[in-house]
Amino acid sequence: MSTDLLVKPLTGRVAVVTGASSGIGEASAEHLARLGARVAALARRADRLDELVARIERGGGTALALAADVTDVAAVRAAADRVAAELGTADLVFNNAGVGLPAPIEAAVDQWQREIDVNITGLMNVIGAFTPQLVNAAAERGVADLINTSSISAQNIYPHFAVYAATKAYVSHLSRHLRVELGAKKVRVSALEPGIVDTEIQSHTTDEAALRWLASAKETMECLTPQDIAETIGFLAALPARVNLQQVTIMPTGQPS
Numbered sequence: 001m002s003t004d005l006l007v008k009p010l011t012g013r014v015a016v017v018t019g020a021s022s023g024i025g026e027a028s029a030e031h032l033a034r035l036g037a038r039v040a041a042l043a044r045r046a047d048r049l050d051e052l053v054a055r056i057e058r059g060g061g062t063a064l065a066l067a068a069d070v071t072d073v074a075a076v077r078a079a080a081d082r083v084a085a086e087l088g089t090a091d092l093v094f095n096n097a098g099v100g101l102p103a104p105i106e107a108a109v110d111q112w113q114r115e116i117d118v119n120i121t122g123l124m125n126v127i128g129a130f131t132p133q134l135v136n137a138a139a140e141r142g143v144a145d146l147i148n149t150s151s152i153s154a155q156n157i158y159p160h161f162a163v164y165a166a167t168k169a170y171v172s173h174l175s176r177h178l179r180v181e182l183g184a185k186k187v188r189v190s191a192l193e194p195g196i197v198d199t200e201i202q203s204h205t206t207d208e209a210a211l212r213w214l215a216s217a218k219e220t221m222e223c224l225t226p227q228d229i230a231e232t233i234g235f236l237a238a239l240p241a242r243v244n245l246q247q248v249t250i251m252p253t254g255q256p257s
Contacts, residue, residue, distance in 0.1 A: 008036030009238040014088045014137075016040045018070055018126055019097035021048035023199030024149065027226035028094055028233050033061030035234050037092065040083045042066040042076075062087070070097045070122030073129075080129040091137035091144040092237050093130045097122055098149055098167075102160040102210035111206075112163035119167035123148065123174075131182070138186035143241035146182065147233060148175045150191045152249060156257050160210050168193075172247065179246055188244040190236055195251035198223040221254025 015032045019025035021043035029041045033056045041049050041063055049065035056063040064086055068075035083090050099118045101111040127146070138144035153165035154172040175191035182189055196217055205211055217223070232250055239245070 008034075010092070010234070011036030013037045013092055013237070014040070014083065014090045015092040015094065015237070016042060016083060016090045016130060017094045017096060018042045020052060021045040024197060024226045024229045025094070025096045026052055027230040028096065029063065030056060031227070031230035031234050032092070032237070033063055034059065035238070038062040038087045040064045040066055040079070040087055040090070042068055042070070042079055043097070044069050070125055071117045073125045076125045076129045080133065084133060089137045089140070090130050090133040091141060092147075093126065093134060093145070094147045094149075094233055095123055095126050096149040097126070100164045100205070102158070102164055102205055103207040104160055105162055108207075115163050115167050119164070120170055123171060127178075134187045135182070135185050142186060144187045145237050146178065146187060146189045147236060148189070148191050150175070150193045152193050152195045152251065152257070154193055159213070160207050176246065179244065183244065186241065190245050191247045192229070192232065193247065193249045194224055194229055195255040196223045197226060197229060199226055217255070221252050224250065224252050
């Protein structure tokens with residue numbers, strides 16, 4: 001094996017990261033580029049994406065900014081076409097865009113509708129647009145990866161997180177089904193279920209009870225960082241083609257459940 005592949009095990013791969021303008025997505029895009037992948041960074045905030053691409057390129061990597069909302073199916077399909085044309089066929093998709101807006105069910109119809117739109121419909125838009133590329137890449141190169149961001153809330157019960165948790169349970173269960181369907185085509189599918197990660201997504205929360213719970217949690221333990229998740233994504237993608245971690249639960253050491 002060449003020295004380059006030891007240092008940069010994703011050399012030659014084309015990675016798509018959604019939700020790439022901040023937090024887990026931003027850290028993952030940078031980390032995958034450091035591991036040698038050509039990275040397409042997809043999110044709504046074009047200015048943040050341009051800054052991200054500039055940093056990757058200054059570090060010697062290759063990246064493409066794709067300003068698009070995952071809930072816009074036409075925009076996601078257009079983004080997929082650009083990836084294929086400008087970077088090559090995608091063989092790694094980190095389907096990470098999501099939103100968490102905990103609130104009482106009777107008081108926040110607009111908020112839970114947004115969670116469904118992004119966490120389920122947006123997720124499916126990305127799967128629909130990029131799965132043909134993953135299948136083609138796997139046929140040519142022997143492996144491809146679809147990694148979906150779920151949450152530990154897919155398994156547990158948290159007050160005022162009902163819709164968010166339900167959307168993430170959808171992600172985990174869908175991923176198990178897709179692993180069976182796509183594994184036969186050499187596309188590995190994984191669901192990543194993190195505990196509390198210190199990202200800006202929590203700043204979008206307006207529910208006072210949820211804010212108190214999050215604040216208390218941060219006082220009593222050290223949360224995960226976006227870099228922790230990014231390194232996990234890199235690890236999954238660099239595994240031998242015969243190895244598929246179906247579901248990865250990654251928790252802060254101090255978070256009980």
